[in-house]
Amino acid sequence: MLHLQRTATASHPAIELHINPGFTALFGPSGAGKTHLLEQIAGLRPLPTGSTISFADNPWQHIPCEQRHIGMVFQHGELFPHLNVLDNICFAWRFRDKCMSKQQLQSTLHALGIQETWLNASIQSLSGGQRQRVAIARALYSQPQLLLLDEAVSALDAAARLQVYRALVEYQKRHQACIVFISHIADEVAQFADDVALIDSNGAISAHANIFEIFNRLDNSIADGQDAGAVLRTRHQGSVVGYQLSTLCLGKQQIICPALTGHFDTNVRIRIAARDVSICVEKPTQSSILNVLQATIDSIDPHNDSHVMVRLHVEEQFLLARITHKSFDELTLHVGQTVFAQVKSVALMG
Amino acid sequence: MTDPLWQTLWLTLQLAGATTAILLLLGTPLAWRLARSRGRLKPLAEALIAMPLVLPPSVLGYYLLVGFAPDSMIGGLWQGLFNQQLAFSFEALVIASVIYSAPFVIQPLINSFQNISPETLKAAASLGCNSWQRFVFLALPMAKTALVSAAVMGFAHTVGEFGVVLMIGGNIPGETQVMSIALYQEVELLNYASANHYAGILLSFSAIVLVAVYSLQARARARGMA
Structure with a gap:
């Protein structure tokens, strides 16, 4: 569904990535260029010349981020400080035409554990974990088919992570969405991912397979580490x-x-x-x-x-x-x- | 209080109002552009805008006087377009004030826009917001405090302008005679009672404006949005 062929540059190696609907983890050490790659998929960073990217058979090389109809969740939420929680969540209504109905939104908020009392609160009054839930709701609101998550649940405890994960699974099934997420925590990957692209410290993809195969092999960096x-x-x-x-x-x-x-x-x-x-x-x-x-x-x-x-x-x-x-x-x-x-x-x- | 005083005060407020409006209209998009730009021309543009901060007003006034003269390019063009002389007119004062007060409006806006994190703007782009919409729906509301204090400082600085106006204004009552010039003239004429009025108004005005700007910034900081 998502096909990326990135040519090599001085700082980042060539990458070929084919991503199917479901959860795909970009798993690797910090500083390996995972965020860089995710932002290139989003269109927030230019791809080197000669690269190609397409989603659902639409070539994306010359489409700017705002026209790609994606959802992206950043590590620190990146909520807009001048808007309250509800206005943050519904920010896309002006710019996108596939936004959720009121009912759909309510059930999404419920599934993500966002309480109604938060909706009129200012962003400054939320905890890190609450902000991450709101950021996810904001990305889901315009119902994108491609959702990119950059350590989007890092501030949540295990129980909250599970709740958010179940909401995302539900969303994924309903929209047949591709969900690509970055993590460097093996437990999180083992919990969420259907497929894993293993990124080595140079930023190249050293293996790409389904979760069971990736974790059960002896010849990759997971088996070498403490997370084996x-x-x-x-x-x-x-x-x-x-x-x-x-x-x-x-x-x-x-x-x-x-x-x-x-x-x-x-x-x-x-x-x-x-x-x-x-x-x-x-x-x-x-x-x-x-x-x-x-x-x-x-x-x-x-x-x-x-x-x-x-x-x-x-x-x-x-x-x-x-x-x-x-x-x-x-x-x-x-x-x-x-x-x-x-x-x-x-x-x-x- | 005399009629000339009111006339002068009204003219001063008109000049400051027009200058502030033009600066906000042109300066805000320019500040946004400069805040996001990493081009080689950026330092040059910033230096040009900041020039009036370090240049003696008489120098700026001198070049404007030469530029606005009917036989110069700008002065001649103006004469051809509007069939009136640019030098010693209210319009000339507005143009001069826009240049002279520009750093007080544009610089704080650049600083404020630069404080908006690139990640926040990326988040907006991922939600379907193009660069113009990011300016309207994010940059402007997030820089609200800076916009208000930039406007107030631009206005106040124009009210307090002296050297440039002295060089190019010509001190025509009702046309180019502003408060600071009128004060100067009254002192020259040893008319201290009247000078006292002008000086008192300017002093109170400056004090009120500065207190307003600093309280606004303190409140914004308390809300965590400065």
């Missing part, structure tokens, strides 16, 4: 009676996690950090760790001097385990071996 960990698809199966716990099913196996509030039989995305997974060659009994998954070793990467990264095949999905060289040698692990993965903690991604 697999993202898995599970289904919400039920709750554990008498304990504040829920069960998820992963193929034929079961995972126990902190209590979930949603409906049964819905998809739940989880992330399991590689450092939270240990490997046993025999099924452990009488352990305090609740989650033990049977798996086969898919591949092994001598991660660094102290650790080995092991990719495990579990029910058609993958799990990463970071173990010491010493453990690896003592257990004499090899590819194709059946092992048991003990999972110390499961992060629910919603």
Whole structure:
């Protein structure tokens, strides 16, 4: 839907990017030029000569930002200080013809957790998190098909982030929108993204694939860092009676996690950090760790001097385990071996 | 209080009003353009606007006098267009005042426009606002305080102008005789009682204007919008 072919310049490498409807994360370290790239997509910065960009088959090279009908949310909200909250949100009514009706706006505000009492307040009276919600509402108000988010939820806590995320998922489904967002927080990417474009420190795209594949590979910068960990698809199966716990099913196996509030039989995305997974060659009994998954070793990467990264095949999905060289040698692990993965903690991604 | 005093006061206010209106009309878009520009001509334009701050008024007055003379290009053109002499006319005073008071109006506007973050303007562009609309719907309302104080300072500075008017005005009552010139003339004639009136009005006016401008800025700062 969005196609970008950027030629190289002295300061920024060439980039080719094809983005489909859904959530695409631009994930990479600070200073890698992610904001620069997002602003080039928005038309706020010129593309180098020879570059091409198109959205929904419309060439965009010579279309200025204001005519691209996008929504963009900046890291600090960039709300207009001379207008109150409602006037900020509805700023686009003069300039765009596809703005929300009053009812649509009300339900969007509700979904984003924007309270009616804020609407007449001045921008100066809002907290950082409130400003970010208002900035998102302002971008959604003109119902763009391309939404660009530059660390747009960085000031929100986990619960608020989830609420905003659900509102965005709803919006995305209704409009078949492309949502491109920047983040350098792995949890946020694991929670929000369908696809991930991994940006290296030079600003080039080192990998671009769906979220599960990106997080489960051993040969990219995520696997090298502290954020290494697999993202898995599970289904919400039920709750554990008498304990504040829920069960998820992963193929034929079961995972126990902190209590979930949603409906049964819905998809739940989880992330399991590689450092939270240990490997046993025999099924452990009488352990305090609740989650033990049977798996086969898919591949092994001598991660660094102290650790080995092991990719495990579990029910058609993958799990990463970071173990010491010493453990690896003592257990004499090899590819194709059946092992048991003990999972110390499961992060629910919603 | 005498009739000539009222006549002079009225003329002074007319001159200051016309000058301020023209400066706001021309100066605001120019200030916006300069605030956003990074071109090589920007320092030159800023220097030209700021020139009256450092130039002795008599120098500016001298060049305007030469420029407005009927045998000069500008003076001749004016004569051809309006069939009246430019030098020693009210119109000449307005043109001179616009030049002389320009830095007091345009400079604070440039500063205020420069305070608007580029990110805020980008946000507006992403919401469908073209550059003209960004000027009207963002820059102008966000620079409200600066616009008011620029207008007040431009007005007050024109009221207080002396040297340039002395050079090109000719001191014609009802046409070019403004308060500061009238005061000077009364002193020359040793007419201290009348001079006292002129001086008192100018002094009170300046005091009121300055207090108004500073309170306005203090209030804007308190609201976090200065």
